[in-house]
Amino acid sequence: xxxxxxxxxxxxxxxxxxxxxxxxxxxxxxxxxxxxxxxxxxxxxxxxxxxxxxxxxxxxxxxxxxxxxxxxxxxxxxxxxxxxxxxxxxxxxxxxxxxxxxxxxxxxxxxxxxxxxxxxxxxxxxxxxxxxxxxxxxxxxxxxxxxxxxxxxxxxxxxxxxxxxxxxxxxxxxxxxxxxxxxxxxxxxxxxxxxxxxxxxxxxxxxxxxxxxxxxxxxxxxxxxxxxxxxxxxxxxxxxxxxxxxxxxxxxxxxxxxxxxxxxxxxxxxxxxxxxxxxxx
Numbered sequence: 001x002x003x004x005x006x007x008x009x010x011x012x013x014x015x016x017x018x019x020x021x022x023x024x025x026x027x028x029x030x031x032x033x034x035x036x037x038x039x040x041x042x043x044x045x046x047x048x049x050x051x052x053x054x055x056x057x058x059x060x061x062x063x064x065x066x067x068x069x070x071x072x073x074x075x076x077x078x079x080x081x082x083x084x085x086x087x088x089x090x091x092x093x094x095x096x097x098x099x100x101x102x103x104x105x106x107x108x109x110x111x112x113x114x115x116x117x118x119x120x121x122x123x124x125x126x127x128x129x130x131x132x133x134x135x136x137x138x139x140x141x142x143x144x145x146x147x148x149x150x151x152x153x154x155x156x157x158x159x160x161x162x163x164x165x166x167x168x169x170x171x172x173x174x175x176x177x178x179x180x181x182x183x184x185x186x187x188x189x190x191x192x193x194x195x196x197x198x199x200x201x202x203x204x205x206x207x208x209x210x211x212x213x214x215x216x217x218x219x220x221x222x223x224x225x226x227x228x229x230x231x232x233x234x235x236x237x238x239x240x241x242x243x244x245x246x247x248x249x250x251x252x253x254x255x256x257x258x259x260x261x262x263x264x265x266x267x268x269x270x271x272x273x274x275x276x277x278x279x280x281x
Contacts, residue, residue, distance in 0.1 A: 012256075019249035022242070041243075041250040050202070051210060055254070057122070058189060058207035062258075065126040065188040070180050072131055074173070077139035078165050096133040096140075106197075113198060124198040125191050125206065135180055142176035143169060186259055211251050 013032050019042070023035025045051050079085065080092055103109070109128070118124040146169070154164050170177070192208040199205060205213075 015249045015252050018245055019253045022246065041246040044247060045250055053203060054205045054207045054210040057204060061122060061125045061191060061206065062185055062188040065130070066181055066185045068126065069130050069184045070177055073135040073180065074139055074170065074177060075165065076131065077136045077143055078169055080136065081140050081143040096136050099133040110197065119198055120200045120204065122204065125194055128194070129187065139173070139176055139180060142173055146172055182263065189259060207255055211255055214248050214251055
């Protein structure tokens with residue numbers, strides 16, 4: 001495990017090092033410690049309106065999509081856990097199992113989204129993946145581990161279904177809902193393909209799309225930015241390639257940080273939620 005961990009961490013640390021290093025180094029060097037520490041690359045990115053806008057777009061889509069998705073999937077799972085519900089097996093099979101195994105394909109999906117008028121709108125990044133059969137199945141299985149007598153007691157005391165769901169099921173289901181929040185949040189944060197296919201306006205690009213643009217198309221640096229970077233480095237002949245690598249590395253670090261900062265707070269629920277959801281059918 002130590003060897004595997006080192007293999008995984010070295011590339012990550014190397015990217016972090018490049019995002020804070022403005023010192024000139026050999027092409028074949030593999031330094032994990034910055035030769036000349038700087039926040040220049042992050043400062044340059046913070047002044048780029050296109051980068052900031054794409055970051056805000058991704059944050060907005062992630063927060064709104066995660067909240068709506070977890071709430072709706074949790075409500076759907078609560079309805080489908082009721083074995084006395086007429087057509088329960090039919091609904092579980094056709095609404096949960098089949099969508100997990102098959103999809104309509106890219107062209108039919110695109111035509112459907114176009115007919116709904118969602119092209120080049122933020123809603124297209126959220127609505128098509130709002131409900132997932134896999135999420136419903138996982139939450140439903142967790143619900144089945146909760147004693148039915150507890151729910152019956154609440155109903156006998158006069159609680160309506162929405163009260164049972166919001167005041168009993170949701171508080172007792174924090175582990176699985178936290179796990180779903182992580183999965184869903186990561187999925188929305190890494191939303192790339194949908195943004196490329198359905199979004200046409202550059203001002204509506206998500207952060208992964210901007211990251212791809214920087215890596216493949218190269219970041220467009222003005223002469224003023226290059227001069228500022230040279231002054232910060234104290235080098236009159238600072239290679240443009242070094243600046244490009246530093247900026248790209250800084251964007252990669254920024255793309256990692258939100259999930260890396262949130263995950264530790266939900267980690268205690270994560271394993272428990274996934275484990276209990278897989279125990280009972």
